[in-house]
Amino acid sequence: MKKLINEPADVVDEMLDGMVAAYPDRLRRLDGYEVLVRADAPVDGKVGIVSGGGSGHEPTHAGYIGDGMLDGAAAGEVFTSPTADQLNEMVKACDAGEGVLCVVKNYEGDVMNFETAAEMAEMEDVEVAQVVVDDDVAVEDSLYTSGRRGVCGTILVHKAAGAKAAEGADLTEVQRVAEKVVDNVGTMGMALTSCVTPEKGEPTFDLGEDELELGIGIHGEPGTERADMMSADEITEHLTEKVLADLDLDSGQEVVTIVNGMGGTPMMELFVVNKRLQELMDDHDLVVHDAWVGDYMTSLDMMGCSITVCAVDDELKELLDAPADTPALKVQ
Amino acid sequence: MKKLINEPADVVDEMLDGMVAAYPDRLRRLDGYEVLVRADAPVDGKVGIVSGGGSGHEPTHAGYIGDGMLDGAAAGEVFTSPTADQLNEMVKACDAGEGVLCVVKNYEGDVMNFETAAEMAEMEDVEVAQVVVDDDVAVEDSLYTSGRRGVCGTILVHKAAGAKAAEGADLTEVQRVAEKVVDNVGTMGMALTSCVTPEKGEPTFDLGEDELELGIGIHGEPGTERADMMSADEITEHLTEKVLADLDLDSGQEVVTIVNGMGGTPMMELFVVNKRLQELMDDHDLVVHDAWVGDYMTSLDMMGCSITVCAVDDELKELLDAPADTPALKVQ
Numbered sequence: 001m002k003k004l005i006n007e008p009a010d011v012v013d014e015m016l017d018g019m020v021a022a023y024p025d026r027l028r029r030l031d032g033y034e035v036l037v038r039a040d041a042p043v044d045g046k047v048g049i050v051s052g053g054g055s056g057h058e059p060t061h062a063g064y065i066g067d068g069m070l071d072g073a074a075a076g077e078v079f080t081s082p083t084a085d086q087l088n089e090m091v092k093a094c095d096a097g098e099g100v101l102c103v104v105k106n107y108e109g110d111v112m113n114f115e116t117a118a119e120m121a122e123m124e125d126v127e128v129a130q131v132v133v134d135d136d137v138a139v140e141d142s143l144y145t146s147g148r149r150g151v152c153g154t155i156l157v158h159k160a161a162g163a164k165a166a167e168g169a170d171l172t173e174v175q176r177v178a179e180k181v182v183d184n185v186g187t188m189g190m191a192l193t194s195c196v197t198p199e200k201g202e203p204t205f206d207l208g209e210d211e212l213e214l215g216i217g218i219h220g221e222p223g224t225e226r227a228d229m230m231s232a233d234e235i236t237e238h239l240t241e242k243v244l245a246d247l248d249l250d251s252g253q254e255v256v257t258i259v260n261g262m263g264g265t266p267m268m269e270l271f272v273v274n275k276r277l278q279e280l281m282d283d284h285d286l287v288v289h290d291a292w293v294g295d296y297m298t299s300l301d302m303m304g305c306s307i308t309v310c311a312v313d314d315e316l317k318e319l320l321d322a323p324a325d326t327p328a329l330k331v332q
Numbered sequence: 333m334k335k336l337i338n339e340p341a342d343v344v345d346e347m348l349d350g351m352v353a354a355y356p357d358r359l360r361r362l363d364g365y366e367v368l369v370r371a372d373a374p375v376d377g378k379v380g381i382v383s384g385g386g387s388g389h390e391p392t393h394a395g396y397i398g399d400g401m402l403d404g405a406a407a408g409e410v411f412t413s414p415t416a417d418q419l420n421e422m423v424k425a426c427d428a429g430e431g432v433l434c435v436v437k438n439y440e441g442d443v444m445n446f447e448t449a450a451e452m453a454e455m456e457d458v459e460v461a462q463v464v465v466d467d468d469v470a471v472e473d474s475l476y477t478s479g480r481r482g483v484c485g486t487i488l489v490h491k492a493a494g495a496k497a498a499e500g501a502d503l504t505e506v507q508r509v510a511e512k513v514v515d516n517v518g519t520m521g522m523a524l525t526s527c528v529t530p531e532k533g534e535p536t537f538d539l540g541e542d543e544l545e546l547g548i549g550i551h552g553e554p555g556t557e558r559a560d561m562m563s564a565d566e567i568t569e570h571l572t573e574k575v576l577a578d579l580d581l582d583s584g585q586e587v588v589t590i591v592n593g594m595g596g597t598p599m600m601e602l603f604v605v606n607k608r609l610q611e612l613m614d615d616h617d618l619v620v621h622d623a624w625v626g627d628y629m630t631s632l633d634m635m636g637c638s639i640t641v642c643a644v645d646d647e648l649k650e651l652l653d654a655p656a657d658t659p660a661l662k663v664q
Contacts, residue, residue: 004567004602004636006563006564006565016603018604018610018625022623056598058598209333264598266595267390268344268347268387269337271354274353274354275347295599332664
């Protein structure tokens, strides 16, 4: 499988330098670390918000660094957790004395290394709080997790917590709204093709020309169910019903929806999925406050999509609508 | 080849409805036409700016409808020009009495149908001007064009002309800045894989596992040169040198660069390309005013990228930096 890379071992390092080269006024790399932070980090008087995880999910997470979202993002090797050392440096670089919230996707390596990093930073008098995102309704436990995996709903956590921090709220309040998103969001994904990692150079699972995989994660792990090829409408119905069954929302509930591309999916197809998704929201008497469509959390070159639904109240609507100015997400 | 679609014949229609469902406050579909316009079109006191072409290049063009960019975009079937009738309806819907600029990519069908549409609209007393974009430095003539093809540089035309129109400039002035971009921009693309159209369901050209195609267009047409697989750095050097040889810029010239993904390329790889591109700009003593990285003009699921360089003066810098608020491009 062909890729636009040089040496596979250099891809994360070169990607990060390429990001800073694209946004030199916005992003800064911590010397000697695979960590990007806001060019002006730490921001005086503001709680820091950081995230991180394996690479291969771009624009997650570094694409969300900026006003109203993240202060820093740590990039592990492809599909590999960042080290505790990296995470500790990031936390310290993003602390302006108001404390730092770590937004962690629920994978064992990520959770463990963020916990260690928090302990390290606390020994240097940085106040640290954590929120663990586990929005994937497909699995209870998985290859890499105890409990559900954290997937695309994480971007809504970044957005809401980032907006709250930008208001000048304290760490407890920022953590509270992050947890409110986690409590109200569900996601499920599917793949038409596996992804191919730079190191391995071939698909991480095999899928026939007439098959698709439901309940996939974002690390090339197989899904929960293999099915015969379906139409976009059928796929959308399957994913959406699973998410809604899990969330169990009241009629009239306001929601934000996301159709997320997995990296190799043409935007044309994401909009076809969104058409059916919005019809289903209407069928379920859900009121769509905002509908996002795009590549928010990818899995390299995987073809497929995930659907996220998040129930929102007035507070979350206000935070999700608040201004953000990052490379990958701008809200005006 | 698998896709997230329903019937291939319905994909453009469903995509457009899915776009309106995502952005109901921003976009409106003209009844009975595959045309999207600003929800508030025509905008009083402003020259209208419209574009269009075959579908399969999303977010081009409808993703750029909004404040500071386009007023309307016509979507032909996949890789097929919109009809003159469609284009005429769009032009009329976007005319507030100040006239309309049509931004046309240089393909014979597009040029012919836009010309017919302009004649039709002029018979109904709409003042129409056109600019034809032909930024592809790979070919002089091609399968679908007399002269060069119009590719990703078109987005800079949308941006500059849209900003000029938003200032309240008249049609002549808006056309002048659009042509200034056309005169100063060059692009060249490459592919690791062919794209697959919904109708055909298989690659439009064959490419071996150790081959790549240089000088590709955006409609699945083969490139100008087949080469053995190269590293990202080598590919970036090849494309960039071709573009710079064509532009023949003076040392110290300010430029805006674009690394554009063709639809199936992971963002990770685009940043790896951008790293080398920015080094090359430095080697050539070019001063990068802004560097764009993302999927701006795609070719369905094709893996590959194009590199665009546009020489900018103070006027173009100001127009490209001016605010824009569209689904696919926001400048604050």
